[in-house]
Amino acid sequence: MTQKIAFLGLGVMGAAMAANLVKHGYSVIGWNRTKDRPAIATFTDVGGTLAESLEAAVSNADIVFSCLGDVPDVTEVLIGANGALNFAKANTIFIDTSTIGRDAAKLIGKVLMDDGLRFLDAPVSGGDMGARNGTLTFMVGGKLDDLQECLPLFEAMGSHIKHCGEIGNGQAVKLCNQSLVSVYMLALCETMQIAEKMNIDPQLVVDVCGSGAAGSWALTNLGMKVATGDFQAGFAIKHMLKDLRLVSEISSEPDDTDRLPAIALAMKKFLEASQLDDGQGTEQGTQAMIRAYK
Numbered sequence: 001m002t003q004k005i006a007f008l009g010l011g012v013m014g015a016a017m018a019a020n021l022v023k024h025g026y027s028v029i030g031w032n033r034t035k036d037r038p039a040i041a042t043f044t045d046v047g048g049t050l051a052e053s054l055e056a057a058v059s060n061a062d063i064v065f066s067c068l069g070d071v072p073d074v075t076e077v078l079i080g081a082n083g084a085l086n087f088a089k090a091n092t093i094f095i096d097t098s099t100i101g102r103d104a105a106k107l108i109g110k111v112l113m114d115d116g117l118r119f120l121d122a123p124v125s126g127g128d129m130g131a132r133n134g135t136l137t138f139m140v141g142g143k144l145d146d147l148q149e150c151l152p153l154f155e156a157m158g159s160h161i162k163h164c165g166e167i168g169n170g171q172a173v174k175l176c177n178q179s180l181v182s183v184y185m186l187a188l189c190e191t192m193q194i195a196e197k198m199n200i201d202p203q204l205v206v207d208v209c210g211s212g213a214a215g216s217w218a219l220t221n222l223g224m225k226v227a228t229g230d231f232q233a234g235f236a237i238k239h240m241l242k243d244l245r246l247v248s249e250i251s252s253e254p255d256d257t258d259r260l261p262a263i264a265l266a267m268k269k270f271l272e273a274s275q276l277d278d279g280q281g282t283e284q285g286t287q288a289m290i291r292a293y294k
Contacts, residue, residue, distance in 0.1 A: 005153070006065070008030075008054070009068040010043055014032075016132045019045075021156050029056070029061070031057035035050075054083075058088050059088070063150060064092055068098045070242050075108065078096065091116065092117050094117055094120070096121055099174050099239075120146055121170040123173075123174035124139075136157055136160075138154050139177070140162065175246055178244065182286075188218050188226055189269075189293055192226045192227045202223065206224055236286070244263065276291055
């Protein structure tokens with residue numbers, strides 16, 4: 001495996017994804033803006049190399065993955081004045097797995113391609129468990145040939161890799177995904193309250209309802225966390241609020257929220273939960289939405 005890979009962003013998701021690349025025999029050099037993030041050990045403990053600078057990470061890479069926060073973070077790290085494009089070799093493939101929306105992906109892709117580079121937007125679904133287990137879903141926008149070239153890398157990190165069309169389409173599908181996930185959480189929180197009022201074991205709800213038409217990833221993986229008050233973040237409320245902000249920015253029509261009442265309610269409940277504990281609720285997992293009902 002001769003491809004040299006850089007991985008920018010070694011948070012909970014990025015570190016686990018980069019670690020899976022290392023486990024599959026790839027040469028990976030990682031970089032993170034904050035050097036003391038605990039998650040970085042997930043990557044270095046399996047043999048990943050931590051770069052001291054963005055230039056050191058990118059300059060010899062054939063493929064550059066990024067897993068960052070919001071639009072400004074991705075923009076700065078990839079195409080900013082001191083961004084990765086300044087250090088990359090010609091024809092390097094950049095693959096951004098962050099959730100930044102279609103417009104930002106198109107803009108970043110254009111800047112990179114105008115500089116002689118290639119780009120895929122490839123947001124993921126599956127949470128921290130999917131990142132650790134290598135079972136993520138990748139929604140990929142960009143040239144099919146570029147995806148095919150990188151397919152073994154995606155398969156080292158995920159179990160479902162879907163080409164969604166042109167650059168930006170991966171992000172578009174991810175926002176649809178987040179719309180579904182946010183509304184699932186409303187239903188999950190309310191279902192667990194109903195079960196409690198009827199003195200039904202929540203595990204019974206997860207087992208029985210999860211095997212039928214009501215089954216979902218959220219019910220199986222987060223149902224008991226809602227019921228037992230386990231709010232440790234796999235996917236934090238702050239990230240969901242960012243994603244739903246991107247959903248709300250899709251159209252400037254003033255009455256869109258009237259057409260999307262469930263998403264508007266999900267945003268309201270996530271925001272209420274985020275403001276608890278003097279604003280620290282934003283760091284808890286999305287299952288902490290249940291706190292907004294108390």
